[in-house]
Amino acid sequence: MWHLLKDMRKKDKGLAFLAVLLIAGQVFLDLKLPDYTKEITVLISSESNTISDYLLSGGKMLACALGSALLAVIVGYLAAKIAADFSHNVRGKVFHKVFDFGAGEISKFSTSSLITRTTNDITQIQMLVAMGLQVMIKAPIMAAWAIVKIVGKSWQLSVLTASAVVLIMVVIGTLMAVLLPKFKTVQKQVDDVNRVTRENLTGLKVVRAFNAEKYQEDKFENVNENLMKTQMFTMRGMAFLFPVMIFVQSALSLGIYWLGAKLVDDISIPLNGTMTEIFTAIGSRADMLGDVVAFNSYALYVVMAFVLLLMIFVMLPRAQVSAGRINEVLNSDIAVREGKDDGRQTEEKGSITFNDVSFRYPGAAENCLEHISFQVNQGETLAIIGATGSGKSTLAGLAARLYDASEGEVLIDGKNVKDYSFRGLYDKMGYVTQKAVLxxxxxxxxxxxxxxxxxxxxxxxxxxxxxxxxxxxxxxxxxxxxxxxxxxxxxxxxxxxxxxxxxxxxxxxPEILIFDDSFSALDYKTDKELRRRLSTDLKSTTCVIVAQRIGTIRHADKIIVLDDGKMAGIGTHEELMKNCEVYQEIAFSQLSKAELA
The missing domain is CATH 3.40.50.300 (P-loop containing nucleotide triphosphate hydrolases)
Structure with missing residues (x-):
């Protein structure tokens, strides 16, 4: 949490400091009210006072109350502004960090979890900042100041107040220890609800086509019910705190008045004494009665400080979990980092070279591609074909630097792709993904x-x-x-x-066009005409075509045949039909000998 807060903008830090000063002023005005209450209590006990004395003390109380209310409004505005700016800043950082993620990082967090972290988790922290500036800062100041006010007035009443505070702290500490793990579970379950909802919305046609509505409803009901049960457990635990606080507050008030009555009663009035002694005893009783009334107000302020903190304790566990999840994103290592070359000063143009390239996905036990070497010059067409799962799209992704090679090097225009800035590299490329995205x-x-x-x-x-x-x-x-x-x-x-x-x-x-199985949904006529236009209108553009159909790639200048991540052959269609058994099997499974001839 602190890691996020310390990156707050200087302007917001200045506003936060101003809010702290205003809160201190608000607490000062609040804690002046019991003093005037005592003053009025003493005035009531004396018959020599006029109505103007009461009006003066009451006017002071009213001024303090209005001043406190005004400061509270200003602090509320500042807290809302700081929280909104803070969440805007953090959300921007998370968004830009995710933009730097490669395919490996995206799969590690999952899309649904990243959406939840960017929205719900940041909202949790925003709420905590908004409430924290008003409550978390006010409560300790109020408690400390009130304790200073009551210390020395009566050790009996002080012990009673301390006992109430200890009881509150024990209850809060116990509940937090039980509930904090559940709050971590809640955030993960929100991810699950988000994931299942996205699946239902994006796969709606498939769900209906296979009469799977009931299955998907049960699936959603399962994750939704798990979330509900966990939230019910946490909310019941939190709900238990409020009646405990009210009970302690009421019991403390009752105890102070009961004990205070005994202390007042212990001050005897000497009826046979002098007038001076009698008036002194009456004055002492009036002062003690005023102290008891003021002490009760101060003690309730101490308890109220913990009531205010309770509001934060309700929000703090979820905000802590959310902060941890956000920091996971912000502190995650980026596997694919850009270089500094803008790509303008290159001797070659439109060339692709793989030098003994091998690649392994993060966490995988074996290489997905092994010892891939080839070169394509400007204007040539390279085709990649192979069985499903042979590594065709991965090979195209390495050329587009969606991943970095585990071994060997990939060169574009004679330079390692790692040396290019992202803008410099992608200015040279046009990349069409396997799944069309609009x-x-x-x-x-x-x-x-x-x-x-x-x-x-x-x-x-x-x-x-x-x-x-x-x-x-x-x-x-x-x-x-x-x-x-x-x-x-x-x-x-x-x-x-x-x-x-x-x-x-x-x-x-672009200099280079990469088509990752991008013709699969095209009919043969459109496929043929598109390839013809590419060869005639874009003669100087290098093309890399990942395809399943022999008809799509048979006229390519070079064809790479992949088999289980290894190069089974490279050459033209005619050459591969003569010397590559894997290519022959693919060709004969799609076309007759007459068509191939």
Whole structure:
């Protein structure tokens, strides 16, 4: 928690210091009220006072109460502002940290957990900061100041008050020890509810197609009920504190008046004494009665300080857990770090080289790829084919630096990819993911998405759409290029999403285009025409194509055949048909000998 708070902006720290001063002033005014209460009590005990004496003391009490209320409003405003700025700052840090994550870090935390940490967890800390400035600072000051006020007035009443404080601390400490582990469980269970909800929403079509509504409902009910039971346990424990506090507060007040009555009664009035002795005894009784009334108010302020702290204790455990989860994100190591080369000063252009590259996923027992070596020059087309799970997408991801090679080196334009800044590297590339991703925007906004080395013009967008074979279905839309695309492309087909994703990569005018199984949803005619346009309109662009279909890659300049993470062969289609058994098996499983001939 402190690690997050110490990074608070200087402006907010200044406002927090001002809030502390105002809170001290508020406590001072609050603790002046019992003094005036005692003063009025003493005045009542004397018959020589006028109404103006009461009005003066009452006016002072009213001024203190109004001053305290005004300071409370100002402190509340400052606390809300500081908490909002603090959460804005932390949320920005978490967001930018997640943006630096690679695939390994994302899989470690999971998408649902990262969303919860960015929203719910930060909100928990924001609430604690807002309440803490008003309560956590006020309560200790109030308790300490009130104790100073009551010390020396009566050791009997002081012992009674101390006993009440010890009882409260024992109850709070016991409950916190029992409930804190449960609060950690609550945050994890919120992640589970978030995960199952996302699965239901994103997989709604599949759920309905397989009549799995009841299964998904039971699945959600299970995680939801677990969360409810844990929260019920923690809330019942917290609810137990409030009646305990009220009981202690009432018992303390009753005890102070009972003991105070005995102390007042012990001051005897000498009826046979002189007038001076009689008035002195009466004055002593009046002073003691005033002390008892004031002591009761101070003692209740001490207990009230713990009542205020109780509000924080309700929020503190969850906020501590949330702070720990946020720090896990902020302190996590980034596996893929950018270099400093902006990519402008390179002798080569559009070349890709793998020098004895091996790769192993974090935590895996074996390498996913082993001893991969090849070179592709500008304008050439490299195809990668192999069985499912052979490492095709991983190989493409290494070229795009989604991961870093465990062994060996990957070169782009003759330089190690680790030396490039992210912007310098991705200005050279257009990458089309295996799963087409579109954003809630217009078609034009999706195709012109992001920034490139040169500004993407409307002409670039139209050219990319034409090459990607997307013009046909765009023309049928009512608003054409400015038609709206729903989140994740929910209002277009799989093939249309792939074509728009391909257009987005082409619009950047990159040196290298990487297609990670990006033609799978295209029909054969569209596939053929798209590849023809790539070869004619983008002759100087290097293409890397990951594919399952022989027809998609048979005309590539080089074809890499992967088998269980190893290179089973490399060459042209004709060469591989002669000397690569794995490639032959794939080819004959898809096409007849006549078609291959």
């Amino acid at each position: 954003f809630s925007d217009t078609i034009e906004g999706n195709v012109a998405f992001g920034e490139a080395a040169q500004a993407i013009t409307e002409g670039d967008v139209k050219k990319a759409i034409d090459i990607s074979q997307a013009q046909e279905f765009i023309d049928k839309m009512e608003e054409g290029l400015y038609s709206h695309i729903a989140q994740s492309g929910g209002n277009v087909s799989g093939g249309q999403k792939q074509r728009l994703s391909i257009a987005r990569a082409i619009a950047r005018n």
